[in-house]
Amino acid sequence: SQQGEEDPQALSIQEGENATMNCSYKTSINNLQWYRQNSGRGLVHLILIRSNEREKHSGRLRVTLDTSKKSSSLLITASRAADTASYFCALGGGADGLTFGKGTHLIIQP
Template sequence: SQQGEEDPQALSIQEGENATMNCSYKTSINNLQWYRQNSGRGLVHLILIRSNEREKHSGRLRVTLDTSKKSSSLLITASRAADTASYFCATDEAGGDMRFGAGTRLTVKP
């Protein structure tokens, strides 16, 4: 079964607002990653957070990880129309495989 589950399934905001997406997972992980997918394209790696880290930043992205709650959040600050895409979390498990959630569809209105 899929490991991660993103919430919400869809999110629509105005340009300039912040967007927060959440991910919950079920088993122990080595790390958790967030990916972005533009319509009809492959996935692009955004950020990786290790299981012993609690927060990580990359540009306008901020990721948090709470291993006690088995959850992570992705915050995109000062969103732009170009941020419109689907965002997926993926968990890198001890066995080496990588499992994805169903994704959050983000729409940023100009």
């Protein structure tokens, strides 16, 4: 089944800095989604990028997709304390449901 793996597993940066996390996968995809999960809470959808797209923006978020390298990156610019969370890439969807990786745990130091 499709599965993405996030890297790094954990990331700690100072408030105001940019945070970059990556997702690698092995199968062909139609799209890739990024979600955020605050500790003990639900998953919040951030961005969906389709296989024919290379880059997508949403506010301070920038997602890239390189299907030749089977990888995606999520960039959070000008990080804030509220960005502290776990970030997941998710593949698949449709009837088979989404497959999530283990996530990147991001800590923003004030």
